[in-house]
Amino acid sequence: MSQTTEQTQYDGLSESEVRLKKLAHYREKGEDAFKYKFDRSHSIKEICEKYAHLESGEKSEDTVILAGRLMAKRGHGKASFGNIADENAAVQYYANIDELGDEVYHDLIHLDVGDIIGIEGKPFVSKRGELSIRLAKFTLLTKSLHSLPEKFHGLQDKETRYRQRYVDLIANPEVRHVFQDRAKIIHFFRDYLHKDNFMEVETPVLQTIYGGASASPFETHHNTLDQKLYMRISLELPLKRLMVGGFERIFEIGRVFRNEGVSYKHNPEYTLLELYQAYTDYHGIMALTETLLSELVKAHTGSTKITYQGTELDFAPPFRRLTMKDALKEYADTDINLDEAGLAKRAKELGCDIPEQYHRGELINLIYDKCVENKLIQPTFIMDHPWETSPLAKRKADDPRYVERFELIINTMEIANAFSELNDPIDQKARFEDQTKAREAGFDETHMTDEDFVTALSYGMPPTGGLGIGIDRVVMLLTDQPSIRDVIAFPHMRDKQI
RNA sequence: GAUCCGGUAGCUCAGCCGGUAGAGCACCUGACUUUUAAUCAGGUGGUCGUGAGUUCGAACCUCACCCGGAUCACCA
Numbered sequence: 070m071s072q073t074t075e076q077t078q079y080d081g082l083s084e085s086e087v088r089l090k091k092l093a094h095y096r097e098k099g100e101d102a103f104k105y106k107f108d109r110s111h112s113i114k115e116i117c118e119k120y121a122h123l124e125s126g127e128k129s130e131d132t133v134i135l136a137g138r139l140m141a142k143r144g145h146g147k148a149s150f151g152n153i154a155d156e157n158a159a160v161q162y163y164a165n166i167d168e169l170g171d172e173v174y175h176d177l178i179h180l181d182v183g184d185i186i187g188i189e190g191k192p193f194v195s196k197r198g199e200l201s202i203r204l205a206k207f208t209l210l211t212k213s214l215h216s217l218p219e220k221f222h223g224l225q226d227k228e229t230r231y232r233q234r235y236v237d238l239i240a241n242p243e244v245r246h247v248f249q250d251r252a253k254i255i256h257f258f259r260d261y262l263h264k265d266n267f268m269e270v271e272t273p274v275l276q277t278i279y280g281g282a283s284a285s286p287f288e289t290h291h292n293t294l295d296q297k298l299y300m301r302i303s304l305e306l307p308l309k310r311l312m313v314g315g316f317e318r319i320f321e322i323g324r325v326f327r328n329e330g331v332s333y334k335h336n337p338e339y340t341l342l343e344l345y346q347a348y349t350d351y352h353g354i355m356a357l358t359e360t361l362l363s364e365l366v367k368a369h370t371g372s373t374k375i376t377y378q379g380t381e382l383d384f385a386p387p388f389r390r391l392t393m394k395d396a397l398k399e400y401a402d403t404d405i406n407l408d409e410a411g412l413a414k415r416a417k418e419l420g421c422d423i424p425e426q427y428h429r430g431e432l433i434n435l436i437y438d439k440c441v442e443n444k445l446i447q448p449t450f451i452m453d454h455p456w457e458t459s460p461l462a463k464r465k466a467d468d469p470r471y472v473e474r475f476e477l478i479i480n481t482m483e484i485a486n487a488f489s490e491l492n493d494p495i496d497q498k499a500r501f502e503d504q505t506k507a508r509e510a511g512f513d514e515t516h517m518t519d520e521d522f523v524t525a526l527s528y529g530m531p532p533t534g535g536l537g538i539g540i541d542r543v544v545m546l547l548t549d550q551p552s553i554r555d556v557i558a559f560p561h562m563r564d565k566q567i
Numbered sequence: 568g569a570u571c572c573g574g575u576a577g578c579u580c581a582g583c584c585g586g587u588a589g590a591g592c593a594c595c596u597g598a599c600u601u602u603u604a605a606u607c608a609g610g611u612g613g614u615c616g617u618g619a620g621u622u623c624g625a626a627c628c629u630c631a632c633c634c635g636g637a638u639c640a641c642c643a
Contacts, residue, residue: 079595080611084577087594087611141603148600165600182593196601219578219592221604226578228635240578284642303643329642330568339643422640476643483643514642539643552636565634 084216088181092212102212107187110134113158120192120200128193133202135160136187136210138239141220144178150201153186156245162188163195164204177204182220183213183239231560244555247548250369251556254544255322257365258342265357267318267344272307274300274324280522281305281461283514285328287337300326304343305461305535306522309490312345312533313525320344322540333552334482337561340540347531350463350489351473354534355450358477358485359386362448362543369547377480377546380446388448388477393433396451401440405433412436426511429470430457445478457507460500460516462488484543487536494526 079087095102110133111119120129137153137160148165166174180186189206218224218240230237230244237244259269277296279286281303289298304321311319326338346353363373366384373385394405403415412432416423421435433455441451452475456464462472473489491497501518508515544556554560 082595083612084594143602143605144599145602145605146599148602150602150605152603161603163601167600195603197603199601199603201601216577216593219604221592222579224578225580226574226635228574229578231635282643325643327642330640332639332642333637335642341643486643537643542643563634 085214088212088214088216091179091181092214095209095212100209102209104208104210107136107208107210108134109136109187113137113153113155113160116160116192116202117158117200120194123192123194123200125194125198126196128203129191132189132191132205134187134189135202137185138213139180139182139184139186140217142178142180142182147174149178151180153188154242161195161199161201162190162204163193163201164207168203168205173207176209177207180209181213181216183215183217184209185211185213228562231554232562232565234558247544247550247556248558250548251544254365254369254547255340255540257368258322258361258538258540261361261364262320262344265318267320267346268316270308270311270316270319270321271323272301272304272311272321274326276301276307278306278517278519278521280516280519282325282327283458283516285514287326287328302327303537304341305537306519308343308345309530309533309535310522310525312347312490313528313530317347317531318345331561333554334542334545336541336553336557339553339557342538342540343536345490345533345535347533349534350532351452351475351487351534354487354536355390355475357534358450358487358536358538359388362477362484365543366547375547375549377549378551380480382447382479382546384448388450390450390452392453393437393451393455393471394453396441397433397436400444401436403436403440426507428457428507430455430459431512434458442478442483443481446480448477448479448484450475450477457503459488460504461491461497463491463493464496479546482542482545483539484546485536485538487534490530490533490535492526492530492533494523497526498523 079090082090092102113135116133116135123129135153137155139151140154140159141152143150148163150161150163152159152161164174164177169177187208187210188202188204190202190204193201193203195201218236224230224237224240275289275298277298279299279302282305284302286299286302289300290296291298303325304323308319308321320342322340322342324338325341328337329335331337346357363384363386366373366375374381374383397403397405401419407415409429409432412429413423413427416432416435419436419439421439423435424431453465453471454474456470456472459472459474462474465471465473475487476483477485491500501516501523504515505518541553541556545553548556550556
């Protein structure tokens with residue numbers, strides 16, 4: 070085939086069209102561009118480790134067989150270089166026309182960046198000191214029909230990165246590390262809890278009554294049962310029913326769904342870890358949380374410190390403990406024990422938007438959100454919340470206006486939420502009724518009454534401490550990612566034809 | 568939901584006061600037998616987010632809409 074023919078036959082074609090033509094040529098020659106399997110002798114990482122000892126210019130007589138995606142090509146006439154990458158590493162190959170023959174060499178240099186190939190050859194170290202494979206043979210395993218993003222800048226466009234994460238993962242190797250780290254973090258939590266004798270359980274995503282948090286649910290419908298269903302907004306109530314049943318240490322890592330806004334720290338579906346431990350209270354859970362997170366950070370970085378978006382965060386226990394009362398005093402110069410009118414006046418002075426309907430708990434929360442949470446950078450336990458906003462937590466024995474609850478705040482984000490679980494069925498029923506009253510008075514996002522949950526508690530749940538941890542946010546912190554979308558493989562996006 | 572910023576070649580980005588749509592990478596052709604953002608020469612590739620409007624003439628000005636990002640509100 071003459072060169073002018075090749076030039077004209079590709080003239081006017083887009084790159085994808087050129088690749089389709091190449092694919093058609095393979096088919097004409099009876100070659101399969103989508104092979105069924107390929108046996109490798111090593112992963113690229115194994116090769117990098119095994120031949121790390123080779124000196125510059127030194128050759129191995131071993132023949133190795135590798136596979137990966139062609140990430141770059143550098144042609145030099147009768148010799149050429151390329152890079153292939155597999156899941157964990159990349160390596161350079163070197164090829165020349167003398168060793169491959171005209172036809173094979175021609176096929177090699179007409180591969181496209183993005184193609185997945187198998188290569189066979191001997192490891193050596195190039196003049197410039199780079200471990201390389203001297204190519205003896207190659208096989209096209211999968212033809213790629215789309216060109217990859219430019220190699221130097223990678224894929225920058227956030228929209229494409231999120232909508233077509235597969236392209237992001239190919240083009241930006243550091244993105245792959247984020248998801249590998251995410252997997253390690255989740256594995257760490259599971260492993261730690263199993264070793265601490267917690268049992269992993271699974272509870273329903275589809276529920277007739279949603280609960281365990283203040284949030285709007287997604288609604289759905291079961292056709293044959295003709296039943297309205299909600300996607301769970303938390304894991305709490307089914308897990309506590311299992312505690313009633315007699316399990317003493319359980320946990321679940323699961324997706325929950327909240328029909329709320331989207332932001333750098335909110336995705337409509339996210340991953341929650343909840344655990345419940347019998348015969349302990351929120352102090353016990355606080356100690357557990359502290360150990361769990363500081364050990365996680367140590368396992369991940371080798372120290373107790375991480376840097377998140379330029380800020381050093383220190384997870385060395387003990388974390389700072391601050392009651393809601395002291396927090397309001399320190400950060401808002403406000404006495405938490407003011408009456409409703411006094412708190413409303415203070416909230417207004419502090420510039421809070423006061424809703425039409427409010428109660429003491431709501432006002433305390435408003436002041437806290439406005440003045441405290443956005444100041445808390447180092448890991449801090451905020452303790453003893455007002456009872457009105459915590460309908461599933463046990464009241465403090467010495468002051469029933471507050472509950473035994475803590476939230477862990479890191480870098481102004483709520484990372485964990487925990488209570489001494491309310492196990493008095495009579496108080497629980499009253500709390501649900503208060504929620505109903507609040508809803509009727511115009512409060513949004515109040516808890517639904519769950520009669521069966523009250524029934525469950527009336528059989529007796531031992532004293533129990535419970536904890537919820539937002540896994541995605543922990544991953545954000547440990548992988549230094551600025552947005553929750555960067556730690557969720559397929560973050561929620563509006564529909565768009567692409 | 569509100570405000571601001573953005574959407575131009577497969578990718579990264581220019582495009583001034585409204586006057587024929589640009590570069591680099593990628594791709595095609597040629598040269599080059601140790602390069603690595605290879606180099607050099609020549610090419611292909613565009614509904615400028617969508618739709619209206621203003622104008623002799625719109626990527627550029629106006630309006631509406633779509634999508635994304637940031638900030639805010641709700642929420643974890």
